[in-house]
Amino acid sequence: xxxxxxxxxxxxxxxxxxxxxxxxxxxxxxxxxxxxxxxxxxxxxxxxxxxxxxxxxxxxxxxxxxxxxxxxxxxxxxxxxxxxxxxxxxxxxxxxxxxxxxxxxxxxxxxxxxxxxxxxxxxxxxxxxxxxxxxxxxxxxxxxxxxxxxxxxxxxxxxxxxxxxxxxxxxxxxxxxxxxxxxxxxxxxxxxxxxxxxxxxxxxxxxxxxxxxxxxxxxxxxxxxxxxxxxxxxxxxxxxxxxxxxxxxxxxxxxxxxxxxxxxxxxxxxxxxxxxxxxx
Amino acid sequence: xxxxxxxxxxxxxxxxxxxxxxxxxxxxxxxxxxxxxxxxxxxxxxxxxxxxxxxxxxxxxxxxxxxxxxxxxxxxxxxxxxxxxxxxxxxxxxxxxxxxxxxxxxxxxxxxxxxxxxxxxxxxxxxxxxxxxxxxxxxxxxxxxxxxxxxxxxxxxxxxxxxxxxxxxxxxxxxxxxxxxxxxxxxxxxxx
Numbered sequence: 001x002x003x004x005x006x007x008x009x010x011x012x013x014x015x016x017x018x019x020x021x022x023x024x025x026x027x028x029x030x031x032x033x034x035x036x037x038x039x040x041x042x043x044x045x046x047x048x049x050x051x052x053x054x055x056x057x058x059x060x061x062x063x064x065x066x067x068x069x070x071x072x073x074x075x076x077x078x079x080x081x082x083x084x085x086x087x088x089x090x091x092x093x094x095x096x097x098x099x100x101x102x103x104x105x106x107x108x109x110x111x112x113x114x115x116x117x118x119x120x121x122x123x124x125x126x127x128x129x130x131x132x133x134x135x136x137x138x139x140x141x142x143x144x145x146x147x148x149x150x151x152x153x154x155x156x157x158x159x160x161x162x163x164x165x166x167x168x169x170x171x172x173x174x175x176x177x178x179x180x181x182x183x184x185x186x187x188x189x190x191x192x193x194x195x196x197x198x199x200x201x202x203x204x205x206x207x208x209x210x211x212x213x214x215x216x217x218x219x220x221x222x223x224x225x226x227x228x229x230x231x232x233x234x235x236x237x238x239x240x241x242x243x244x245x246x247x248x249x250x251x252x253x254x255x256x257x258x259x260x261x262x263x264x265x266x267x268x269x270x271x272x273x274x275x276x277x278x279x280x
Numbered sequence: 281x282x283x284x285x286x287x288x289x290x291x292x293x294x295x296x297x298x299x300x301x302x303x304x305x306x307x308x309x310x311x312x313x314x315x316x317x318x319x320x321x322x323x324x325x326x327x328x329x330x331x332x333x334x335x336x337x338x339x340x341x342x343x344x345x346x347x348x349x350x351x352x353x354x355x356x357x358x359x360x361x362x363x364x365x366x367x368x369x370x371x372x373x374x375x376x377x378x379x380x381x382x383x384x385x386x387x388x389x390x391x392x393x394x395x396x397x398x399x400x401x402x403x404x405x406x407x408x409x410x411x412x413x414x415x416x417x418x419x420x421x422x423x424x425x426x427x428x429x430x431x432x433x434x435x436x437x438x439x440x441x442x443x444x445x446x447x448x449x450x451x452x453x454x455x456x457x458x459x460x461x462x463x464x465x466x467x468x469x470x471x472x
Binding site: 028029030031035036040041043044047057060062112124143144145146147148225226227228247248249 | 308311360364367368369370371392393394395396398400401403404405406407408410413415417419436438468470471
């Protein structure tokens, strides 16, 4: 019985010490620091941005821990979270952003569940026998006992080309006394006309997601693969930033800020969103 | 012996986690214990991959190890592989991936692992199970005596883990414990 207890204790001890000892024992390759420095998951981007993990990434800090949200640690981390090789974000803009998120009186953090961030996924589908690029915008949503990613919007050039609505005196129209003829002119409008969207209201916006789902259900669009992912954040007051993955030699790799913009009001935010979603 | 050890590990988790298993929330202490269990599974997988990839492994033995490796995974798990040259993901069922690894045409294959890993937070899914991702790095070296071909790569493996509360009967008592299964794996070739 004593031997059994000893064995159990031994196992427990080895399990609890496992995280700090690396995975594979003798013969493993020693990282020269590049993989440790890399922001390996978006989860690590969140943790580093907020200072919620130790510098070796092995210890998660929780509310109440001394180092949790530590300003000095955050200052170090946030500087490392920018793509410093290709993105050309002006230094003064970065500094202004850092000053705001690291403010002593009103520091700002990222939150996985708070919304105001989403994923842009570049995919390839087969459509009418051709490989076509389709962009899916995904957002995180509460559902059942937890959360799930859902497809929020779709951008697909072939769909966009379908809807080319003219306006003003050049557009086809149903004349204002059509009702007196029981709208008999609908035949000409919808049977002979290549642009039925001409007969929609000013505020009409095609819903590409519905068309996309309809085409998938009809077997006209077939998923092939994912080509890339990036993320768009609007969680920091009046700031937009994009996070992309950088797979290259060196220490400035992994998930990093690749784009940074300041906006002054909701209207400007809308302009950025419209640019990202690219629906028109 | 391995089965005995697993039984003890199960027992350990069942007994030490029992009180807090009443709630569905995962405390930092439990998260640490789950991380350790997840790392054990990843370690097993790494060991199996090395055996399957080794040219010294007999065909029958490799098949047996593939069976064991498959048992680590939730049903339907896939490997999604991309390279430096093409970021497009190629999808393989786990078994198919192992078979491709076994069939690689090198006289000597060496698979080793970097001393670094990263474990994400656990997030709850709509069905109540928790999901996390463990990241590890693998070095592959293959040499062919005949052609003199020498191929090396380093891949990042992002491994899905599913964490689920289960129940078992021990001496007539129902004990709840947390179990870990592996899921889809994203394999990315790195520039290292």
